[in-house]
Amino acid sequence: MSVYQNYCTETLNAQGGLQEIRFHYPENFNFGYDVVDRIAAATPDKKALVWCNTENEERIFSFGEIRDCSNRVANVFSSAGIGKGDRVMVALKRHYEYWLTAVALHKLGAVLIPVTHMLTEDDICYRLATAKVKAVVCTGMDQFPQKMLNSIKKVGLDCLLWTVQKDVPGFRNLTAEMETASSQLERRETLATDPLVMYFTSGTTGYPKAVTHDHSYPLAHVVTAKYWQQAEDGGLHFTVAETGWAKASWGKLYGQWLTESAVMVFDFDNFDPKQLMTVINRYGVTSFCAPPTVYRYLVRKGVIPMPTLRHASTAGELLNPAVAERFMELTGLPLMEGYGQTETTLLLANFKGDRPVSGSMGKPSPLYRIELQRRDGTPAAEGEIGEVVLLPPRDGSRQLGLFTSYLNGDEFYEHAWRGGVYHTGDAAWKDEKGYYWFHGRFDDIIKTGGFRVGPFEIENVLMEHPAVLECSVVGVPDELRGQAIKAFVVPAPGYEASRKLEKEIRDFCNSKLADYKWIRLLEFVSEMPKTISGKIRKVEQRQ
Numbered sequence: 001m002s003v004y005q006n007y008c009t010e011t012l013n014a015q016g017g018l019q020e021i022r023f024h025y026p027e028n029f030n031f032g033y034d035v036v037d038r039i040a041a042a043t044p045d046k047k048a049l050v051w052c053n054t055e056n057e058e059r060i061f062s063f064g065e066i067r068d069c070s071n072r073v074a075n076v077f078s079s080a081g082i083g084k085g086d087r088v089m090v091a092l093k094r095h096y097e098y099w100l101t102a103v104a105l106h107k108l109g110a111v112l113i114p115v116t117h118m119l120t121e122d123d124i125c126y127r128l129a130t131a132k133v134k135a136v137v138c139t140g141m142d143q144f145p146q147k148m149l150n151s152i153k154k155v156g157l158d159c160l161l162w163t164v165q166k167d168v169p170g171f172r173n174l175t176a177e178m179e180t181a182s183s184q185l186e187r188r189e190t191l192a193t194d195p196l197v198m199y200f201t202s203g204t205t206g207y208p209k210a211v212t213h214d215h216s217y218p219l220a221h222v223v224t225a226k227y228w229q230q231a232e233d234g235g236l237h238f239t240v241a242e243t244g245w246a247k248a249s250w251g252k253l254y255g256q257w258l259t260e261s262a263v264m265v266f267d268f269d270n271f272d273p274k275q276l277m278t279v280i281n282r283y284g285v286t287s288f289c290a291p292p293t294v295y296r297y298l299v300r301k302g303v304i305p306m307p308t309l310r311h312a313s314t315a316g317e318l319l320n321p322a323v324a325e326r327f328m329e330l331t332g333l334p335l336m337e338g339y340g341q342t343e344t345t346l347l348l349a350n351f352k353g354d355r356p357v358s359g360s361m362g363k364p365s366p367l368y369r370i371e372l373q374r375r376d377g378t379p380a381a382e383g384e385i386g387e388v389v390l391l392p393p394r395d396g397s398r399q400l401g402l403f404t405s406y407l408n409g410d411e412f413y414e415h416a417w418r419g420g421v422y423h424t425g426d427a428a429w430k431d432e433k434g435y436y437w438f439h440g441r442f443d444d445i446i447k448t449g450g451f452r453v454g455p456f457e458i459e460n461v462l463m464e465h466p467a468v469l470e471c472s473v474v475g476v477p478d479e480l481r482g483q484a485i486k487a488f489v490v491p492a493p494g495y496e497a498s499r500k501l502e503k504e505i506r507d508f509c510n511s512k513l514a515d516y517k518w519i520r521l522l523e524f525v526s527e528m529p530k531t532i533s534g535k536i537r538k539v540e541q542r543q
Helices: 031-042 063-079 097-108 121-131 144-155 174-180 217-228 246-251 254-258 273-283 292-301 321-331 410-416 455-462 499-510 538-542
Strands: 008-012 018-023 047-053 058-062 087-091 111-114 135-138 160-163 195-200 210-214 236-239 262-267 287-289 311-314 335-340 346-349 369-373 386-391 422-430 436-441 446-448 451-453 468-478 482-491 521-524
Touching: 018 217, 031 063, 031 097, 031 254, 047 063, 047 273, 058 063, 063 097, 063 174, 087 097, 087 121, 097 111, 097 174, 121 144, 121 195, 121 210, 135 144, 144 160, 160 174, 195 217, 195 246, 217 246, 217 254, 217 335, 217 346, 236 246, 236 273, 246 254, 254 262, 262 273, 273 292, 292 321, 321 335, 346 386, 369 422, 410 422, 436 455, 446 468, 446 482, 451 455, 455 468, 455 482, 455 499, 468 538, 482 499, 499 521
Parallel strands: 047 262, 087 111, 087 135, 111 195, 135 160, 236 262, 236 287, 287 311, 311 335, 482 521
Antiparallel strands: 008 018, 047 058, 195 210, 335 346, 369 386, 386 422, 422 436, 446 451, 468 482
C-alpha cells in the first residue's frame, strides 16, 4: 500500500480509472513528517530522488536519506531563527538541494517561495517587497547571488542568505552547514490550513500575483501523479520543469512521493533533446511529462528508442495534434494532455482508464466540480464556448487543491470568486463525449467580422508549415472587421523571412481555414516576447 492511501478513499471503474476520491487527513497534516518520514520509517532504502547534471555528476537519495538530510537543513534554518510562518525565497534551479530545502521548510512550518533564477533585479525586488521575505536560498551560478544582493539592498530588507555547493561572499554555504548539523528533528506542530507554498504567477497582463497554498495542497496532487502522469510505486518519474515554477510541485515532488515513485532530476541549462532521451534510458525512466515544446523538438530531432518509458503526458501550453501523432508513431505511447493553473491542481486531463483524445484538455478531475459557463453565469450548452469555472463542493466543505489567497490581493481573490464560482478566465467547449477543448483566454479571443475566433486553432494550422518554428496569433484593430487576424512567426532553421515566404505561409493556412479565420497580416520576428515562465505576451503583441 502506497503512503497516499492512508489519506484517501478511491472509487475506480472497470478500466482502473478514477471515479471518485475522498480525502481524510489529520488536522496537523504535514508532507515532511506524514509522507517523507513515514515512507522512510517503513522503507528507508527505497529510492526517492535520482539526480544528475550535464557534468556527469550523480546523486541518488533514498527516502531515509531525504528524511535525514531535510532534518539537517531544518536544523540549520532553525538555529538561524527561521520558524513557522517565515517566508523563504528559494531559487535553486534543478539542484538536488531544492528537495532537501523544500521538505525542511515544510517541517518547520515556514513558507516556501520558489522562484526562477531567470528573474531580473526588478523582478526580485518586487517579490522580496511583496512577500517580505525573511531568508533566501539560491544557486551560486549565473551571477544570481549578486543580483540578489543588489535587490535586497534596493528593497532595504535584512535577509538571511544561503547558497549551495560553494562559498559566495555575503552568503552562507547551506551544503557545507548541513553536513555538521544534527539529523534528528523533533516534530514542529503545524496545521493543514497553515500556508505551505507561495507561487508568483507569470503576470501576463499585470504585476504577478502571489498565490498561496496550504499544507493540504500536496494531497491533491495524488490525482495529478497517479491518474494523469501515471507515476507508479517503485517507478521513476521525470517531469521537465525548473523548480521556480508550480509545474515542479505538479511533477517533481508531492504526488510522485505520495505514490512512492522516485523522481528523476536532470540539472541542465540548455535543452538538448538527445541528451534528455539519453538520461531517460540511462536511468530507466518509466513515466515522463514535459510541455509540448519539448515534444515538438523531440519528434523533429528523431526520438530514439526508450524501452523503459511506459507513460507520457504534457501540459503548459496547447499541443499540436501532428506532434502527438508523430510521437505515437515513434514510441507507441499516446500523449496524455492535462490542464490546470497555479491556483489549482490538475483540473482536466486525459486520465488513466480513458481513451486519450489528441488535442483535447480531457475530462474533469473527480476532485473538482467543473462547469462551462456563459458570461451571464448560466451553463453553456454542448458544443458552446464558455468559461471553465469551478463550483464549490456540494457539501460546503473546503476545496482541496485550490489556492487559499492572493497575498495582499483580496480584491483579486474576490474577483476570481465572483458569482460564487472560481473563474479560470479560460474559454473551452465540451463535445458529446464529455471531452473539453481549449478555445483560448478570454482576453485573447479575437472578434472579427462578428465572429469570435480563438488564436489556438489558427496557430495549430500555422505549425503544420515546415517554415514555422514558433508562432502567435492576435487580433489587431481593423476598420472593416473590428479586428483583423495577425500572425507573428519565428522562421524555422533553413528559412529566410521574405515577402514570398510570407505569402506562401498565408496561402497555406488560409486554404485550410474558414474565411472568417483567415490570416490578414503576417510578421516575421526573431523571437517572441515572453514572460519569464515562457508564456508569449500576447498583450505586448497586440500593442
